Amino acid sequence: MTRFFINRILSTIPVLLGVTIFVFLLIQLIPGDPAKSILGGDATAEAVESLREEMGLNESMIVQYTSWMGQLLQGDLGYSHTLHTPITEELLPRFLNSMILTVASLLICVVLGVVLGLISALRKGSILDKASMGVALIGASMPVFWIALMLMWLFSLEMGLFPVSGMYNMRSPGGWMDLLHHLILPAFATATVSLAVIARLTRSTIIDTLQKDYVKYFQSFGLSKSKINIVHVLRNSLPPIINISGMQVGYLMGGALFSEVVFNWPGIGQALYVAVTSNDYPTIQAGILLIAITFVIVNLIVDLLNVWLSPKLQDSIKSNAG
Amino acid sequence: MIQAVRKKEAFLNVTNLMTKIHTPEGSMTVLDHINLSIDKGDIMAIVGESGSGKSMTIHSILQMITKNLLDSYAGEIEVEGKSILDIGEKEMQQIRGKKISLVAQNAMTSLDPSYRVGKQIIEIILDKTNLSKREAIEKALYLLEEMGIDEAKRVFQSYPHQLSGGLRQRVVIAMSLACDPDLIIADEPTSALDPSVQLQVLELFKKINRDLGTAILIITHDFGVVARIAESVAVMYAGQIVEQGKTSEVIYNPQHPYTNSLLNCIPDLDWIFLDGVGKKPLFQIKGEPPNLMNLSSGCRFANRCHMAKDICRSKLPELKKVHSPDLNHLVRCLLTERRESYAK
């Protein structure tokens, strides 16, 4: 099994390689001269030419790709000629900020979604079930930026419970508590839609699992209900819940962009917005690459979890290998 | 109504059990005056076509009919002389598994695919008894060995999907014995198995009964199974017991036309008595059982009975003693009643 896990992890290498080629070509194929667009319409031909030389644009594509890859492998995302800073310095902290927001909202939507779905399923048909599924339906159909604005209006402006914007309070020493305080509203705003999706899927999955013969069989032994619900029902409902949670990461990253704008969260969204409007190709390239790598890793984790959770799947892998 | 001559001290006594369930058309009486009595060490069978109320009977006994479905119980169910129809869920949990346990109907789907078989057995032992983990493991291994499993350790360590149907059936039976119940109830335990495996499983039940003294209530639609294992049998039709008695009595001296039809449904009786002869059940009696929602006032079997007379359509037969040496042989048929009165 360890061999399978190592193989599966190694198998992401060609995928990641493909991603870099794709991202590289994407930028190459965009019409227009990056050097010209950086310098503006009235730059001299010499100036454009010297910048092209500096950016390595006169080399062949292969050479450009290999040197870019060489940099990437050393953790260097390139140089932004618009901002005149190394991209790693500018973009990476922002990317991490975005990941903090995404991971926080993932935690919120998985934990609350599963709890809500579980309770609804166990009390199927009750007022609680109907109410929470009704709210979930509404939640799933609200745009993120609107939720963000509503949360901000209610909890920050009206009630004053949470800060309106940013990641840390400039006048305080910061720290975890301060970060958490700033994080809660944007994370909830980002999570709402996915929370509703996960709650609904969890509910229907749990209801299905409750009908399984083995659950009824354990019940016939007079074991405590809550024990059966956790040991057997929840355990066997995990794979679909994990799959949908993995799929939500994409939506959360997208939704985080909106929350970042509303709550002025210093994430990658703002940076990419600036990069796109100023034709900062290397930054765009690096941004897309970081996001794509995140997707590949999330997929890997979901796959590994699924195998880890399914003895049957493990056996079929073993028999395929042997 | 004459009731069966009952052993008052019997382990399980079911008296005039009536079970009603909710249906879209209203309340439906699925069990009508069921009387059963099972003592420690007995082997009893309930036989009947699909839909006759066999599963409802055992789900009533274990009170496992879901809240949404159940309308009401009436009558009496006693375990060791104690009425269980009005005890709370907590007390009922003490009876399930410990006093009476179920052998899963479908062994292929009744084990949790995510856990090793051994873990599932010890989960039950640890939850229901005071044994330590080590003792629970020993007990589980002992039970698996008792089930005639050669490599008990390997099976203990296996996931359900790694085992054959026959092995899984044995595991499920071992599970039912995890807390030394006085009675195990098996609802069609063999209908999904190959004939040769069916025979092995029936032999296993006999061995359990012999070695551990566990009483067995086996539910089946196949008189072949009844003949092979049960000491006594109750024949069910449309929610009622229509004939009941010692197995040999009922098989060799059947009184109810329905029992007769069921017996005729085993074309090759040899399989009952000779190992290795495949059975070919031809389970078909002409016609359909009546709709329990609108029953006539007559015999429930009348529209399918080749011996039906006019009176059968207006008078409901009661369960009465048959004129025979077996004092517990009862039948619900007007024809027999008349024969009885002629005999007097």
Ligand SMILES: Nc1ncnc2c1ncn2[C@@H]1O[C@H](COP(=O)(O)OP(=O)(O)O)[C@@H](O)[C@H]1O
């Ligand atoms: N879940 C259910 N919903 C509605 N009716 C049911 C349900 N289960 C059983 N019944 C009805 O109860 C009667 C007895 O069913 P059952 O005990 O399952 O029969 P058997 O086990 O003998 O095949 C049948 O008429 C059947 O239609």
Ligand code: SF4
């Ligand atoms: S009472 Fe009449 S209809 Fe019913 S089984 Fe007897 S003979 Fe047949």
Ligand SMILES: [Mg+2]
């Ligand atoms: Mg049944």
